[in-house]
Amino acid sequence: MKIEIYYECPICHQSWATQSAAIACRNQHPVIEKKWANCEVCGQGWNITYWGEKQAVELARKCEQEHEAKGETEELSRKTFFLSGGTKGKYYPPRKESK
Ligand SMILES: [Zn+2]
Numbered sequence: 001m002k003i004e005i006y007y008e009c010p011i012c013h014q015s016w017a018t019q020s021a022a023i024a025c026r027n028q029h030p031v032i033e034k035k036w037a038n039c040e041v042c043g044q045g046w047n048i049t050y051w052g053e054k055q056a057v058e059l060a061r062k063c064e065q066e067h068e069a070k071g072e073t074e075e076l077s078r079k080t081f082f083l084s085g086g087t088k089g090k091y092y093p094p095r096k097e098s099k
């Protein structure tokens with residue numbers, strides 16, 4: 001029996017005899033651009049590649065407007081902000097209560 005060691009590129013799963021060849025293979029793959037229109041309130045997103053820019057933007061805006069209509073924009077934005085680690089939503093500082 002014979003143990004065979006080979007290195008697989010994590011992207012295209014092609015096998016290589018050396019680690020550096022596999023890393024070189026991984027590095028030569030182009031990056032994939034992802035474009036999403038995100039609702040700034042709940043963080044829900046629409047894939048622009050799928051929906052087309054116009055429709056994705058429209059859907060994200062509609063979502064934002066719906067939050068606004070429900071009066072939940074501020075509260076939900078803050079929640080989304082914390083849940084996403086600050087990558088989505090918006091931080092509204094808590095309002096100071098006047099006493
Ligand atoms: Zn590869």
Ligand SMILES: [Zn+2]
Binds near residue numbers: 041042044063064067
């Ligand atoms: Zn939303």
